[in-house]
Amino acid sequence: xxxxxMVKYVPDVDKFQFDFDKNVVIRHNIRMILNPEDAKAVGLAxxxxxxxxxxxVEVLCMGPKSVLPMINDLARIGVxxxxxxxDHLFVGSDSYITSKILGMYLSRQRFDLxxxxxxxxxxxxxxxxxxVADLLGLPQMGKVVSVMTDNISRANLCFIxxxxxxxxxxxxxxxxxxxxxxxxxYKLPYLRYEDTQRSIEDKITILTGEDLGITKSEVGIAGSxxxxxxxxxxxxxxxxxxxxxxxxAGIDKTYEFLRSHGYLGGVHDE
Numbered sequence: 001x002x003x004x005x006m007v008k009y010v011p012d013v014d015k016f017q018f019d020f021d022k023n024v025v026i027r028h029n030i031r032m033i034l035n036p037e038d039a040k041a042v043g044l045a046x047x048x049x050x051x052x053x054x055x056x057v058e059v060l061c062m063g064p065k066s067v068l069p070m071i072n073d074l075a076r077i078g079v080x081x082x083x084x085x086x087d088h089l090f091v092g093s094d095s096y097i098t099s100k101i102l103g104m105y106l107s108r109q110r111f112d113l114x115x116x117x118x119x120x121x122x123x124x125x126x127x128x129x130x131x132v133a134d135l136l137g138l139p140q141m142g143k144v145v146s147v148m149t150d151n152i153s154r155a156n157l158c159f160i161x162x163x164x165x166x167x168x169x170x171x172x173x174x175x176x177x178x179x180x181x182x183x184x185x186y187k188l189p190y191l192r193y194e195d196t197q198r199s200i201e202d203k204i205t206i207l208t209g210e211d212l213g214i215t216k217s218e219v220g221i222a223g224s225x226x227x228x229x230x231x232x233x234x235x236x237x238x239x240x241x242x243x244x245x246x247x248x249a250g251i252d253k254t255y256e257f258l259r260s261h262g263y264l265g266g267v268h269d270e
Contacts, residue, residue, distance in 0.1 A: 001154055002056045003045045004109065005079075006102060006116040006132070007038035009067040032067055034074075036182060037117025043186035045115055046078050048149050056080050058111075062090060062101060065206070075200035077189050087209040092221035095123070099131035101219060104212050106136060111175055112154050118142050118179040126179070133177040141170060142179035 012031040034042075042059060049055040059074050061067065062085040071082050085101060093101065106114070116129050126142060133140030141161055148158040156173050162183060172178070180186065209219060217223060244250035258264050 001048070001052065001054070001113065001152065002058070002111045003048065003113045003115060004058045004060055004106065004111045005038070005042045005045050006060050006114060006128070007042060007074075008035045008117075008120050008122075009033065009061065009063050009070060010035045010120055010122040032063075032070065034070060034188075035117050035120045035122075037119055037180055039117075039188050040182070040184050040186040041115040041117055041178075041180045042074065042079065043188045044147060044149075044180060044184070046189060047186065048147075048152060049078060051149055052152070058083060058109075060102065060105065061085070062098060068204070071204065072200055073191050075203040076195045076198050077191050079203070081203050081205065083205045083207065085207050085212070087214075087219075089209045089214070089216050089220050092224060093219050094224035094226035095125055095127035096131060096226070097219050097224050099128050099135060101209075101212065101214065102128070103132050103135035104214065105207065106132065113157070113174055114138070114177040116177070116179055118144075118181045129177055129179040136177075138176050139172050140177040140179070141172060143181045143183075144178045145181050145184045147178070 009032040012033050042057075045055075045057045049057050057079050058081040059071070059079050060083050061071060065084070065086050068084065071084060075082050083105065085105060090098075090101060114132070118129070119126055120128075129142065130140050141159070143161050143163060144159050145162045145167065146160040154174060156171055158169060158171050159178060160167050160169050162168075162181065209215075242253075244253050255264070
């Protein structure tokens with residue numbers, strides 16, 4: 001089985017910057033992190049690979065070359081190939097153009113399953129997974145919390161998707177696209193110290209728009225049809241902070257706070 005994980009490196013939410021004139025996130029000279037739900041998708045792929053070592057896992061990322069050190073670490077924890085689509089022409093691409101760029105690469109590949117996160121913390125539209133699936137003519141399902149990883153076949157797989165009211169089990173014919181939810185339990189394995197200096201250059205491929213046969217007018221701000229009516233920065237109210245001592249009074253106060261806010265709804269006093 002071959003699995004391709006679509007991932008995105010996003011600005012650290014503590015150092016988020018936005019260009020209001022161009023309506024784009026500023027991604028240069030700020031700390032980038034692997035989108036949390038995409039990390040869960042890679043974690044799932046590597047879990048499948050652990051159970052079936054013949055599984056081939058590729059990570060596909062569109063972004064600046066500054067993310068290469070982090071991408072290298074994915075190769076060091078067990079990913080077989082990492083492909084970075086990087087070109088200054090891609091800057092400012094909306095979700096549809098992003099999907100087209102990813103889809104152009106994927107349409108030339110052989111794979112059984114595409115995994116990705118359900119949301120990205122710098123956009124949260126959830127457009128890309130479904131748009132990529134539509135461009136490729138594949139089935140797609142989001143909000144996936146669990147995949148039956150034992151005895152996966154190349155023909156189909158079973159998984160559980162969760163909505164606001166229920167968890168539902170589905171079977172999907174492959175190839176297909178699954179978007180992994182933040183509620184899933186999948187995690188990336190830790191990078192072992194002995195692997196930190198492991199040579200992985202042969203696993204990394206960097207492709208530009210020219211490599212994909214893309215012209216300037218097709219991508220970036222010029223090619224994007226999305227029109228932003230208004231942008232704003234969400235304001236957060238400062239929360240009151242209360243420090244309690246580690247004694248009986250502090251424990252009672254903490255318990256009362258958790259109970260009054262509904263965190264201990266299933267606990268009853270005897």
